[in-house]
Amino acid sequence: MLGGKSLSDVKIFAMGGLGEIGKNMYCVEYEDEIIIIDCGVKFPENEMFGIDLVIPDISYLVDNQHKIKALLLTHGHEDHIGAIPYIFKQINVPIYGGRLTLGLVKAKLEEHRMQNDVKMIPISEDTEIPFNRLKATFFRTNHSIPDSLGVVIHTPEGMVIHTGDFKFDMTPVGQTTEYGKIARIGASGDVLALLSDSTNSERYGFTMSERTVGEGILDVVRKARGRIILATFASNVHRLQQVVDAAEQCNRKVAVIGRSMEKVFMIGQELGYIQMPEGMLIDIKHIDNYADNQVLIICTGSQGEPMAALTRIASGSHRNVSIYPEDTVIISASPIPGNTINVSRTIDKLYRAGANVVLSHVFDIHASGHGSSEELMLMLSFIRPKYFIPIHGEYRMLKTHAKLAQQVGIDESNIFIMDNGEVLNCNREKAWLSKVHAGIVLIDGSGIGDVGNIVLRDRKHLAEDGLMVVVVSLDMKNFKILTGPDIVSRGFVYVRGSESLIQEATLLVRQRLQEALDKKIKEWSELKSQINEVIKPFIYEKTGRNPMILTILMEV
Amino acid sequence: MLGGKSLSDVKIFAMGGLGEIGKNMYCVEYEDEIIIIDCGVKFPENEMFGIDLVIPDISYLVDNQHKIKALLLTHGHEDHIGAIPYIFKQINVPIYGGRLTLGLVKAKLEEHRMQNDVKMIPISEDTEIPFNRLKATFFRTNHSIPDSLGVVIHTPEGMVIHTGDFKFDMTPVGQTTEYGKIARIGASGDVLALLSDSTNSERYGFTMSERTVGEGILDVVRKARGRIILATFASNVHRLQQVVDAAEQCNRKVAVIGRSMEKVFMIGQELGYIQMPEGMLIDIKHIDNYADNQVLIICTGSQGEPMAALTRIASGSHRNVSIYPEDTVIISASPIPGNTINVSRTIDKLYRAGANVVLSHVFDIHASGHGSSEELMLMLSFIRPKYFIPIHGEYRMLKTHAKLAQQVGIDESNIFIMDNGEVLNCNREKAWLSKVHAGIVLIDGSGIGDVGNIVLRDRKHLAEDGLMVVVVSLDMKNFKILTGPDIVSRGFVYVRGSESLIQEATLLVRQRLQEALDKKIKEWSELKSQINEVIKPFIYEKTGRNPMILTILMEV
Structure with missing residues (x-):
């Protein structure tokens, strides 16, 4: 069993997430076992007219379905869980994830009326999942959503570590990173491979703490005279808690708009991730019963999405909310590259309507959930893997992450910048590459894969x-x-x-x-x-x- | 005449350029005279499927054609001259502009076989153009293209100043700003209105000097071991000269690819704006006759445009050039918002092909041609206008520029953030707004305006x-x-x-x-x-x- 002499190699590969941002899906295969980590969607590129979502083509996994033991989820973001309803029409295995993660998966499966077809097992950072020759354990990390976990797959050839998305936040909101556990994993000297988040590898230094964001938001809320309308990512539950806290300190009631925001508030409160005093949450229809300086509205639309709440408010087409000249609008997010123009357009409309707009490049009201160069090097220094595979990122981000790894002493020949479908076969002695099929499947309306080139x-x-x-x-x-x-x-x-x-x-x-x-x-x-x-x-x-x-x- | 008692008001309005970036076209009307300043195109927005270009709807000018005395051009960028071939099918008046500006206009008219139909008169900063009650004079500015001018329209109610695009570059390449002349204009105390460039109003401080960029590029060229491929805006003749200079210092031959780049090199050399030793410019087909470290290729595609040279080189589909692993690729430009994703994609492909990619957010290899906050306030302080109209920018840029104007003492009630078609009627005593028709016309193939909603x-x-x-x-x-x-x-x-x-x-x-x-x-x-x-x-x-x-x- 574990530690015994083995004749086989560990295979590590991605169905999605390499050379791109999105549709993360990584696999560790050993003999007749496959463990899948994450199952995400990607948003379509510009030229993919009419396409709603892109998911990985998992024909390899379908062909090897009998080997798959589990899907482990690192956290509840769309690019890590969004493909589940589509993928689970093709394969069906137990899903393991944190409570919030599974809460979000459940809501998603309910929309597709699949909640009864899938087995979901809640885990914590202390869970051990023994399979046959493989075993999974976890460690707590910090990211822009609670219940984020790193994954350790124990194999007869050593451990394979998957960081999930992470930053090292010294003053986090919510859970603290398990620094000790991570360091001990590395100190064991038995880490075969590390797969680590490359999203912010091009940024120098340390990513700003979520705590600083809380202070920045409180500052703006304190100074505002009229209503406050704050847009952010619905899934950033820590951020939402900090906004609620700021509202409470400034005696403002909170109203929530936007479908995904309402859903997260419901799940978050139910599971205890968002806490607020009785009576503080008010219906958006009743905001006019309160003085302007007693109202804070939290909404979707921080990316200028055409149908989202803030976009509608800005263009005067929202049913319940329009802009008053004394309103302060806080956009607690950075525009994701493809969305820059939509965000600009929304900001322009808010200005035209007379609002005071507070943006994250001027005030400390947003921080990324991904670690920058120093944090990535810290993770590499903790883990000290034999082989390193930078994951989660476009090619240049993976490349930059690879350079960081070299700087902390990983041998260049042991770093693998891979494509989806490329397989790293490895054991304690050597590593080499092979291939399995990987590709994309387009989702349009209710059709899965019926739209192609x-x-x-x-x-x-x-x-x-x-x-x-x-x-x-x-x-x-x-x-x-x-x-x-x-x-x-x-x-x-x-x-x-x-x-x-x-x-x-x-x-x-x-x-x-x-x-x-x-x-x-x-x-x-x-x-x-x-x-x-x-x-x-x-x-x-x-x-x-x-x-x-x-x-x-x-x-x- | 000038200075005599007048019964009329000056009308200032835009056919394009307010609340947007592009299709700049401003008008000053007094009694039976209209002077037009610039005549630009705008690139289509995302949702304008299949549209090639957007130009202003000038029905108001067509109706008042008999009043139009001239089109004055501030400089030769597309957003200031690009609509001429389309607009001049509807109206026809003499065009005044710098030599390079007119050179670019001529090339454009030739493509449309209209070069014989339009009268073009070259001007310098010292030219005076007397009309009837109006007169135009000019002042030299700095911008990312030579021959940039500011315009002064002298009216019986005082001067109307149009800055064109400008920055205050203390160490420019090429012409120096006429600080003294600008200061004297303001000191006269007779400036009725200022129209000033708002593009960079949201940036704090002073924009980097073009000279610094030259040093940054020289630095990179000096260190490179293999070939150098440099992409930048074709119209940035100063930049091109600096690249040529760097190549000369490092004993590299220069080859040029991309249609617009070749055109600018031809016009620029012809008119003396680009100077290089005999024999330094080589044909792209002959680059393999030289050692890699003796070659520098200048090309289009800094915005990731699908058909441009760098994009083709990156994807391995260019006829003459493909990437070698020792190549250094310099992208001497910043991505314009809508192009971020295309630029990223190009960079990724270059990295994959093994090139070393040098980007402007890490090295000093690009500077904007537009002044930042301090420069805009300096212009306002020089000119000290009665009325101020921020131009060239989306609404929030105009708004931010308006705030800067207030900070240097312009009365809020004398600042007008206008839309295209809004008319500022003004005289020394008072100002008020009215409207003329303004709109957009879409260009698709050879069709002008036959594609609508x-x-x-x-x-x-x-x-x-x-x-x-x-x-x-x-x-x-x-x-x-x-x-x-x-x-x-x-x-x-x-x-x-x-x-x-x-x-x-x-x-x-x-x-x-x-x-x-x-x-x-x-x-x-x-x-x-x-x-x-x-x-x-x-x-x-x-x-x-x-x-x-x-x-x-x-x-x-």
Whole structure:
């Protein structure tokens, strides 16, 4: 068993999370056991028109389903738990996670009516989960959500450590990092591999403490004369508690808006993660019963998401809240790269409506949940692994993390910057790379994976140049056009003002089609390509555009 | 004449550039004269699918064409000159600008084959242009392109000053700001209004000097062992000169790639703005004839633009250049908000290809061309206008600039944060607001303004959910379906695997249509809405999507 002589190697790989931010899903495989760590979603890139979510393609795991022992969750963020409802339609294994983490998973499964199909086992940092040859233990970390855990997979070849997302916050809100336990793991000298969070590897120094944020927010709340509207990430329960505390100190009632924010407040209060005096939480519909300086509204929309509460408030389309000139709006978050423009637009609208807007690049009202360079080096120094795999990050972040590892003495040849699907096979003596299948699956509406490259390419084409549909009905016995060609366009040009363009095109198509019929051409593909040949260059010459041409021939 | 008693007011307004970054176009109107300052384009926002450019709607100017005396250009950036080929199809007046500015305008007009239709008059900071009651003079400024000018419009009610884009660079490359002239303008005590650049109003302090950037670049070039590939804005001629100088000092030949970069090098050398020793510029095809440490490549793509040189090099699809592991890539630019993700993607690919990437947030290799808070306050202190209009910026930048103006003593009631189309009517005694029409015109391919909200809404719909076309041919005499319904989809679902969905939908449509025909319904709109009624909820229930449904009925 553990520690006994082994003939096998440990395989470490990711189904998602390497070379990207999001859809984190890491696996440790040993003989006939696979342990999965996290199961996250990723938000679609710009060009993925109409796609709601992206999840990992887990065909490898489906093929090896009999080996999978468990899904261990490090914490409850979307990029770590969001894919569960989709992935668990394909595989089904027990899920282990902290109480809050499982609370959030449960809410998610209920939305998909799957809550009865999945076994969930709550764990703490002291839990031990023995499998067959493998065993899992945990350590407490700090991150921007409570119940964050690091994972230790004990294998016959030594320990594999997965940090989850973490920072070393010396003055945290909530749980403290288990520094001693982490140091002891490293001191054992038996760490085969470390997988560590690279999100902030490009930032120098130490990440600001969540406690400092609390003080910054209290400062702003204290000075504000009118109402306060604060937007932040719903899942940042520590932050929410600090906002509630600031409101309490300044005698303000708290109202909550936004679906995910309401959900977190419910789960958070239920599980004891958010504590507030009786009667302090008021319904958003009743805020006008209180003086402006007695109200603090917590809402979603810190990323300028089009349908979120703050965005609606800013554009004056929220049912219950509009901006008054004395309002102070606190955006307790940084814009995630793809969202910069949406956030700017929201801020602009808030200013126009007369609000005083307080932003995190000017005031200490937001801190990242991920450790910066010094913290990452501290983790590496604690753990002192034989092999190091930087995880959670785009390539340059992994690369930068790898350089940090070299600086604290990890041998360059023992650092592996991997892609999803790349497998690190390793034992105490050596390590080498191989591959399993990895990829992406797109979620659109209720469809999982039924949108792929062809559909996306068509959507892009339609988005850029629109569409012309050409319909003709033919009498193929007599090689005659019966009705049409009718040309209908969408997303191409204003119909008004373009009548003559459409008329000319119709004429050209009719001529060419009749010529082809006169030559007794019967094949529809040939007739269609004749139509395309005449209409495409004509439209391009007249408009400089290439709409999608859809030709439909009907034989009557 | 000038200085004489007047009965009229000065009108100041923008056709574009207020509450936004881009399409700058400001007007000063007095009695029967209008002077236009700048004529820029704006790049489309995310949701403007397929749009190439956005220009101002100048219907007001077209209606008042007889009054327009001139277009004055402050400098040659796209957001100040880019709309000329489109606007000058509607109006035609003499264009005044610096030599480089006009060189760039000429190249632009040539592309549109309009170079012979427009009168262009080169000016310097010493030019005086007398109109009738109005007169224009200029002052030299510093910006990230040579030949940048501020404009003074002399009116019977005092001077109206337009700063153009500017920074106060104490150690500039190229021309020096005319501090004395600017100070004298203010000292005259006769400045009616100041319009000043707000782009960097949110940044505290003084913007870094272009000279510092030169030193930063030289530093990197000196240390590099392999080739150097440097990407920057093509129009930043000062920067290009500094890069050329650094290359010369380190004995490197220079090759240039990217269409706009080649154009600027040609115009810049022709007009003497870029100077380099004979034989230093080499053809990109010949770089392999030189040792790696003798080559410096200047290219476009600093914003991660999909078709630009650096982007292609990074993804290995450039004809002449691919990355070697010892290459140093310098990105001498900051990502403009909407481009962050594209830039990240390019950097990631460069890292993967093995390049050493040098970025401006770590090294002093880029400086903004726009003044920060202290510079803006210095300009206000020099000019001491009666009325102040912050220009060039989103609302919050204008607002922040307005606060700076208050700090240096401009009365709040004399500061006007305006929208495009808002008119400041003013004289020495008082000022009030009115309105003229302003709006946007979308450019798509060769079409100017033939794409509007309906087309964009359709493109968005098509982009998100794709399309289903339902075609049926009918015998309306006998109320019979002749052929069809045929259902064709694009951008909706993979066709393979969705056959049964389409079959079911076809069946439902056929049934409902036949029922309607049995009831002798003849109106096509009614038949179409019957089809929609059955197909939309069916598709939504099955897929969670709302594709555009296009129903085409043909009577045969």
